[in-house]
Amino acid sequence: MKRHLNENELARDERFRRNRIEDQIFDPRNVALATRDLGPAQMSVDRPAVSERSRSLMHGIFVGEIQALEGAGRTCFDFDDTEAPFALKLDMARQCWDESRHVEISCKLSDHMGTDIGEYGESAFLFAAACNPDPVMRLCGVNRALEGLAIDVFSSMKAFGESTEDPILTFCEDWMLADEVTHVKMGSDWLRRLTETDLDRRERALEFQRTVDKVFSLGGFRGESEENPIQITRKFRELAGFSQEECDELAELAQQAMEDARTMVAAAAAAQS
Numbered sequence: 001m002k003r004h005l006n007e008n009e010l011a012r013d014e015r016f017r018r019n020r021i022e023d024q025i026f027d028p029r030n031v032a033l034a035t036r037d038l039g040p041a042q043m044s045v046d047r048p049a050v051s052e053r054s055r056s057l058m059h060g061i062f063v064g065e066i067q068a069l070e071g072a073g074r075t076c077f078d079f080d081d082t083e084a085p086f087a088l089k090l091d092m093a094r095q096c097w098d099e100s101r102h103v104e105i106s107c108k109l110s111d112h113m114g115t116d117i118g119e120y121g122e123s124a125f126l127f128a129a130a131c132n133p134d135p136v137m138r139l140c141g142v143n144r145a146l147e148g149l150a151i152d153v154f155s156s157m158k159a160f161g162e163s164t165e166d167p168i169l170t171f172c173e174d175w176m177l178a179d180e181v182t183h184v185k186m187g188s189d190w191l192r193r194l195t196e197t198d199l200d201r202r203e204r205a206l207e208f209q210r211t212v213d214k215v216f217s218l219g220g221f222r223g224e225s226e227e228n229p230i231q232i233t234r235k236f237r238e239l240a241g242f243s244q245e246e247c248d249e250l251a252e253l254a255q256q257a258m259e260d261a262r263t264m265v266a267a268a269a270a271a272q273s
């Protein structure tokens with residue numbers, strides 16, 4: 001079997017539609033929507049289009065789970081034991097088991113929410129981060145940055161499930177959240193273990209993590225105010241091996257991204273008037 005697949009080689013049937021993450025983030029309609037100033041962006045029952053937004057987010061989670069499974073599976077196979085210790089591969093194999101369960105849960109949850117597979121696009125950003133030739137980079141880009149984001153997304157969706165009094169959504173998100181904390185913790189532990197004697201490599205991996213985190217904070221998507229649809233969840237991040245300083249750094253990055261988005265919206269509004 002071939003080692004190191006790229007994202008264009010993933011197996012998908014005709015239901016799936018691939019798109020590019022840049023197109024989603026820089027969609028000009030996002031600015032147009034933001035200029036309408038519809039109030040806090042946090043997901044709640046009284047927000048316009050909340051049903052559409054939650055279904056679209058749930059579909060994003062579903063394809064993310066498939067790619068997390070594929071990425072962890074590749075790490076078991078792409079490296080020999082000198083590049084990635086056998087114990088790390090065992091952790092990745094356990095993660096595959098969890099992610100396959102998440103794919104099933106997400107599929108059923110999408111059904112419950114009234115969404116078909118392929119109703120929204122799939123960007124392969126997560127798997128692309130899992131293609132890095134250095135296993136430490138994979139752990140930072142996927143387990144710490146993207147599964148860290150999954151912690152934030154699942155706890156925000158769980159809160160949404162509670163506010164809509166939907167026990168199915170609430171319990172599903174809670175179960176997946178518990179597993180993601182374990183996956184992020186694996187990333188934190190292995191990062192420290194594998195770079196104990198190579199601090200330059202550790203710094204390069206953390207820089208890769210910051211780059212990925214930045215992409216997912218664009219436009220104020222994530223943060224700590226009611227203007228951010230996804231909330232940074234410090235409590236679970238700390239359980240998963242993030243230091244207080246790392247949480248502060250992430251919050252600062254998110255704040256900066258939100259200010260950049262506000263400047264863009266103001267410029268777009270001025271151009272329209």
Ligand SMILES: [Fe+2]
Pocket residue numbers: 065068098099102150176180
């Ligand atoms: Fe997952």
Ligand SMILES: [Fe+2]
Pocket residue numbers: 068099147150179180183
């Ligand atoms: Fe995960």
